[in-house]
Amino acid sequence: MLMVRELGPGGTERQAATIACWLDRGRFMPHVACFHEGFRAEELRSAGVPVVRLPVQSFLSASALQGAWILRRYLRQHRIRLVHSFDYPMNCFGVPVARLAGTPVVVSSQRGSRELNPPLYNHMLRVTDRLVDAVVANCEAMRRHLVEDEGVPSERVRVCLNGLDTATFHPGSRARTPALADASLVIGVISVLRPEKGLATLVEAFAQVLDRQPGIRLAIVGSGPELSRLQQMAERLGIADACVFEPAKADVASVLRSIDIFVLPSLSEALSNSLMEAMACGCAAVASAIGGNPELIVDGETGLLFECGNTAALAAQLRRLIDDADLRGRLACAGSSRMAAEFSVTTAVARVERLYESLLG
DSSP, X not given: OEEOSBSSSSHHHHHHHHHHHHSOTTTOOOOEEESBOOHHHHHHHHTTOOEEEOOOXXXXXXXXXXXXXXXXXXXXXXXXXXXXXXXXXXXXXHHHHHHHTTOXXXXXXXXXXXXXXXXXXXXXXXXXXXXSSEEEESSHHHHHIIIIIHOOOGGGEEEOOOOBOTTTSSOOOOOOOGGGTTOSEEEEEEOOOOGGGOHHHHHHHHHHHGGGSTTEEEEEEOOSTTHHHHHHHHHHTTOGGGEEEEOOOSOHHHHHTTOSEEEEOOXXXXXXXXXXXXXXXXXXXXXXXXXXXXXXXXXTTTBEEEOTTOHHHHHHHHHHHHHOHHHHHHHHHHHHHHHHHHOBHHHHHHHHHHHXXXXXX
8 A cells, every 4th residue: 555645746756656556467466555545646646556544634633643553544445465554744643553553564755854744743753763664765865864864774765766657757748838938938837836946046047047048938837935035036137928827737857858058956855756757848948056956967967967056156057058969959858858867757656666565575
């Protein structure tokens, strides 16, 4: 059974649903548990994956006891042999319940820095780290974080890189979306608009390079608490007319194919699904040299890196790419080729399957 807090948008949710759908049914019968359903619940059910909703509203309410009872009964009724939780709420909730239910193998996940979690959760996670048979990290940076910062024994941490569906995410046609139809060149990002994504750095850097070429546009696609702040910043810097703010769309690949230079300026990052998808779709990628970003971008070969939070350094990399179309093309081609060769969903699922089989013995 795979467990995730909700089955809606987001990289963790996508990875959990993708693995559940792609697991070899000759060897595994996946089930999925969540607190909140979303559009991915119907995707899973359409693929023949049972979904059980646990009505947990708060760990401090009676709903937590009800959810634990439902999960324990479900695990025993279906004779679930392995439970894998994908995010910190499910690590804290599902791991202890699975252990109490007698599930033979229990696995948790670390898909982002624990510095971003509420402190109470981190105290609970340090307990679950010792209850599980393995903690899956989605990149080498998260493996180091667990071992060096959290004291998890190195032999308990297993790295399973994210994967993407290269049948969906590939260069394809580079036609612009209607909102960007008149742009000569598009610098953009698709992201949840949260503080740790460092998007203010991108807006400030864009203001420094806007004069390099007529018709440049900045596309920020996504929703979140930083939206109004970023819009106000664009107004203050006098670049609002060159900025396009749009909510997240279901057809991510077509939006990415409208972007020439994709920028991920994160202040904290694990292995970014959005960066992988942008590279796969043929964007020239620029990212902060933090977390798992350097594991995706080989600087100068498959993209460009810059010092985290350094607006001037980002602006310098953007100038290089704006002024040199050949460099943009070479980086875009190399990045797309690497994603197809090393980060396909089939490769990622095969890693997970090998891990499950090794733990099940």
